[in-house]
Amino acid sequence: KTVLFSGSLRDNLLLGREQASDDEIWHALRVAQADDFVLNLEHVLDSEVQRGGGNFSGGQKQRLAIARALMTRPRMLILDDSTSALDYATENALYQAMQKDEIYQKMHIMIISQRVASVQQADTILLLDDGLLVAMGTHQQLLEKAPLYEDIWQSQQKDGAEA
Numbered sequence: 367k368t369v370l371f372s373g374s375l376r377d378n379l380l381l382g383r384e385q386a387s388d389d390e391i392w393h394a395l396r397v398a399q400a401d402d403f404v405l406n407l408e409h410v411l412d413s414e415v416q417r418g419g420g421n422f423s424g425g426q427k428q429r430l431a432i433a434r435a436l437m438t439r440p441r442m443l444i445l446d447d448s449t450s451a452l453d454y455a456t457e458n459a460l461y462q463a464m465q466k467d468e469i470y471q472k473m474h475i476m477i478i479s480q481r482v483a484s485v486q487q488a489d490t491i492l493l494l495d496d497g498l499l500v501a502m503g504t505h506q507q508l509l510e511k512a513p514l515y516e517d518i519w520q521s522q523q524k525d526g527a528e529a
């Protein structure tokens with residue numbers, strides 16, 4: 367569950383790194399694909415965040431929470447279904463931005479997701495079934511050697527879940 371705290375947007379983003387500059391905040395917002403809608407807020411970084419982030423959409427909350435996590439410059443970032451409310455283009459832009467960014471490209475990212483599109487660019491995918499590891503490899507390797515992975519991928523293709 368994505369959580370934002372009451373107060374200002376700036377206060378939310380500075381949790382864990384209180385002395386960060388506005389430039390650092392905007393950098394994290396750009397990488398998290400959140401700068402566009404934040405720029406359009408009436409009070410921009412000083413805009414109010416209602417309890418639980420109720421004044422933001424699910425996708426906006428997810429991008430703001432990712433920006434907040436990026437602000438701490440972690441060595442490892444665990445994204446547990448953290449992009450489920452994002453469309454595939456935004457999700458892909460987020461991952462591309464993290465890979466290309468000199469600050470974040472050294473960060474290890476663990477993505478936990480039920481959407482193949484969320485993990486198909488990963489270096490290594492671990493396929494779990496009922497909590498047990500049943501296969502490991504790249505997207506292409508799993509398509510070729512893991513029938514369960516191929517079934518999931520095919521069903522998501524049919525449902526229009528893949529881009």
